[in-house]
Amino acid sequence: MNARSAMGRYGETLAARRLAETGLTVVERNWRSGRAGEIDIVARDGDVLVVCEVKTRRAGPFEHPMAAVTPQKAERLRDLAERWIQTHGGAPPGGVRIDVVGVLLPARGAAVVEHVRGVA
Numbered sequence: 001m002n003a004r005s006a007m008g009r010y011g012e013t014l015a016a017r018r019l020a021e022t023g024l025t026v027v028e029r030n031w032r033s034g035r036a037g038e039i040d041i042v043a044r045d046g047d048v049l050v051v052c053e054v055k056t057r058r059a060g061p062f063e064h065p066m067a068a069v070t071p072q073k074a075e076r077l078r079d080l081a082e083r084w085i086q087t088h089g090g091a092p093p094g095g096v097r098i099d100v101v102g103v104l105l106p107a108r109g110a111a112v113v114e115h116v117r118g119v120a
Helices: 003-021 071-087
Strands: 025-032 038-045 048-058 096-105 112-116
Touching: 003 025, 003 038, 003 048, 003 096, 003 112, 038 071, 048 071, 071 096
Parallel strands: 048 096
Antiparallel strands: 025 038, 038 048, 096 112
């Protein structure tokens, strides 16, 4: 595993922990749908299915992690959510929500984890 993928996995672990701390139940991590892509975290928030994209960045002059979720990325996440629903028995009664968790890793100190609900 290279440094970039290790950083991404670390960010996903922090994101899953934050989601659980706020009452969500993590159902699956790193779900793949062939060439269509991957959902970082699938969770439940009551009867709502939550598809969560995690973006991890080192602190510095780079764009904020949340800026990496473009309209095209949001569309791909909606498509992946539909594929997940099709392979897991249909839509939940509360519908589907797409969230983003941004993880910013400073040179020193604790990571900053920001959870934004309903981005797409």
